[in-house]
């Protein structure tokens with residue numbers, strides 16, 4: 001059973017210009033997507049830069065205003081409700097960012113950074129708060145004395161752990177992780193990802209894992225949505241997406257994953273060319289004069305699990 005439902009979400013940004021600085025156009029950053037979250041599962045949101053991944057995450061958590069569509073949390077409509085800071089949704093949905101350095105206030109000590117959500121959402125005495133902070137630092141594998149330090153005194157991986165400690169302070173049910181490891185070295189990436197998996201099992205957390213890295217997504221996610229120009233072009237389980245991709249855009253993303261033997265690469269390239277020729281023959285209108293895809297149709301029939309949630313707003 002899903003506990004969060006996102007229905008036909010749109011986030012459009014006005015583009016201003018002209019003499020009166022009036023609205024002359026719109027950026028359709030998120031253009032009609034739907035998804036559902038079940039407890040304890042990880043959902044991947046994948047696509048190239050600018051396709052609308054971060055905007056989706058920020059809109060869900062309330063950092064971007066939703067143009068239209070709705071978000072339901074345990075049966076209640078919580079769309080654009082960020083301002084009521086104490087609502088259960090704001091307590092139970094937290095976010096971790098790619099750039100832990102700028103998301104941790106450099107002028108605050110770690111204990112005050114981690115205490116922020118605790119003070120907003122939980123009523124604890126100073127003693128209980130102190131104990132909770134020590135507990136959280138222990139969970140993320142940081143020493144007790146980290147409390148009194150400032151963010152610049154930590155490495156990238158350690159800062160990401162502090163960001164996670166802050167995110168889990170209110171015992172959330174969903175964490176939106178926006179490229180949480182892409183700024184880290186490969187070895188540190190693995191540590192942070194494995195740690196995220198450990199706490200997921202411990203706290204029955206769900207993740208919305210935003211990434212352009214299909215290798216990392218494969219490691220982390222149960223369900224994956226492939227995003228292109230603000231829409232989902234394909235949705236499926238990890239198995240479906242990696243073993244039976246349906247949409248040409250998914251196939252393109254997968255064939256761009258580095259690695260594999262040169263023989264394998266050659267074979268994948270031949271398969272990609274074959275698939276593209278077939279797709280082009282069927283969708284002539286979607287290619288411009290330079291043979292570049294300029295629009296992609298969501299596939300009409302997607303993988304069974306998520307068939308019902310594919311974007312309804314697609315043209």
Ligand SMILES: Nc1ncnc2c1ncn2[C@@H]1O[C@H](COP(=O)(O)OP(=O)(O)OP(=O)(O)O)[C@@H](O)[C@H]1O
Pocket residue numbers: 013014027028029047048049050051052053054055056212
């Ligand atoms: N505040 C804003 N005002 C206007 N346009 C915006 C704003 N924020 C994002 N956009 C535009 O919305 C689109 C989606 O941006 P978004 O940051 O969600 O993409 P993304 O898939 O997360 O990219 P990346 O992987 O590079 O972070 C882009 O075209 C971007 O330029």
